[in-house]
Amino acid sequence: MYNVAQVIDEKCVAKKGCRLCIMYCPEANCLDLNSTKMVAEVTIDRCKGCELCVVVCNAAKHEAIEMQAVSATGQLMSHKLSLIHISEPTRPY
Secondary structure (H helix, E strand, C coil): CEEEEEECCCCCCHHHCCCHHHHHCCCCCCEEEECCCCEEEECCCCCCCCCHHHHHHHHCCCCCEEEEEECCCCCECCCCCCCCCCCCCCCCC
C-alpha cells in the first residue's frame, strides 16, 4: 500500500489561475490541468506520493489536495480514517 495525491475539485482554484501544484510537482505529467473542469488532476500511475503538491497548495491556503491510500492492486482506497481520540480514564478521588 502507498499514498497518492488526490485533488478535491470543489476546493481547487485552478479556474482562478492557480497552477502551483502543477508547477511544483517533480514528476512529469503527474499533475495536469483538466481544461474541461478547470481543476488540477492527478495521474495516479505517475504519482510517487512525495506530497510536494500538498505542501504548496496548503501554503497558498487552498487545501485542495489530500493524500489517499492505494491498494496493492492499484485501486484507490476509501478516504483517510480519522483517528479516534481515546481519553484517559478518570481516576476517582
